[in-house]
Amino acid sequence: MKYLLLVYRSEAEHAKLSPTEQQAVTADYMSYARGLAEAKVLVGAEQLQRASSATTVRTRSGKTTRTDGPFAETKEQLGGYFFIDVPNLEAALDWAAKCPGAKQGCIEVRPIVDRADMPGGMA
Amino acid sequence: MWARVFRRESGRVLAGLIRELGDFDAAEDVLQDTLARAVEVWTPNGAPENPGAWLTTVAKNRARDLLRRGARVIETRDEPAPDVAAPEPAPGIDPDHHTSGVVDDRLRLIFTCCHPALARPAQVALTLRTLGGLTTFEIARAFLESEPTTAQRLVRAKKKIREAGIGYQVPSRDRLPARLESVLAVLYLIFNEGYSAAAGDLLIRRELCEEAIRLTRELSELLPDPEVLGLLALMMLHHARRDARTSADGEFVPLELQDRSTWNRAEIDQGAAVLDRALTANRRGPYQVQAAIAALHGTAARAEATDWAQIELLYRTLRELTPGPMVDLNHAVAVAMSQGLDAGLERMATLDAELGDYYLLPAARADLYRRLGRRAEAAAQYRRALELVSNARERRYLERRLASLQ
């Protein structure tokens, strides 16, 4: 079963870290991703640029509006995701708890709609 | 007519059906069919000698029919099949059971119902509905909520189990301690809901206590972990005093004033024996410590004979295991009773920051002032407690205490 592990953390808190500390966080993520890959459960993963780089679009009655910034202001921001394929939620929650982001921010674990025929679905 | 048998057996039958069918709702349907069939057959002929076996066989056949016919069950099987195999033997589970592949389905079921990905109220409702065999109406009445609210809670929980892929399995060794904690918390919450003197139907509340004890005993047979036994002992020791906790007119009676002749001695002995069994494992835990405290209260012939020094030591251990302001308050009371009332008051003085708005702190303080004969201070503290208390029975108790000072 596939799950998306959404990593939410405070960008403000992260910015306060020293360069060495930030490097350590990056190294933690690298080894975490390696662990996922070695366990053969990793389907995909991406790190996002800061929420301030986001643009939000809405179309209402044919008119499109663009807003600078993420869709909602939250204390913690989406910083990236890991997409995994594991037998059940228990395993997904275990991986989520091991994610470096779980210690600072939080990990939202979302099951994916299983649609084998969905074009672009990463098999 | 066979409500008792049905309730006793339905958890086990349902647990087996869920494994067979891989779906809570389909399993519940088959269980209901089976119980209806039982009423049909048993009414003219009487119940069979072994009603549990009868129900299991009929339910299993119905499930197989359903599987053979396909239809909706296939659909549910389309969902990723829960991992049925228990990965590693968990400590405490009979190893023979494991090698033969027989893990009791009820054990799987309770871990699924109390899965930490479900909110606590959902865990409680689901446990009572599936393993306890209570109806949605009964659960709603016990927790003072509307039936649709409880029903909705159950629907959502079952949906999450299915859609989010919550496994139907006994957790592996490394996950077991954390998962067991959540199971025990649910069982204790069910007991406390029945035990606490809040509003509601007294009969239902007593039934909740008995249900919690029955489920914990069942769990202790399947998984004789010292903390499971500790919780069972704790519940039994409390429940043995049930008749003394309420006066004839339904009022709350504190431990000190309870008529100890109405305590159920046999049950206290049984509870203490369960505790002894737990302690032989030499793995202390919060439920065992609390049970030991309850045992000391339960075996004191008179209130004055209570071994407060020992209780104080136990609360000290409990503070290490589960730190928190409520444990601190109980510890302060034990200090007062064993080392001197002033020493207790000193301890309580450090708790204002965390418990300042909780009625039990001024109530406990008032009690110590009363014992010291400092009536004015006692009265002031009772009044403070009365400002904060919400439970009507507790309120009347505090009012009586206040009145007795004048």
Place this chain on the structure above:
Amino acid sequence: MKYLILIYGSETSEAQLSSNEQEHMMGDYLAYTQQLAREQVLRAGEQLKAISTATTVRVRNGKVAHTDGPFAETKEQLGGFYLVDMPSKDAALAWAEKCPGARFGSIELRPIAEMQAGGAR
């Protein structure tokens, strides 16, 4: 350059759509996905199950805490995403605006941090 197209929508209003409207929306998404695939810009795309199936995990002082539900309660909820590879931000924005979800909810376009670690691809 890679972008994540995040689709936020109100689950409650979507549940209120008629089955006809829901089918229509599904058709729109299918067409949109096929178009992205045809243009060879689609890298990944997934639909998430409802937030009622979400679990949030936090680790504090070495202890794991689980919460039933998403990390924050919002009026609109993350319902799916596309990972696309685009020559420019303008191209990415143009695709984001075409996403069927833009008509009902909000589409958040986020550039991927390509140079940094954490990407496993």
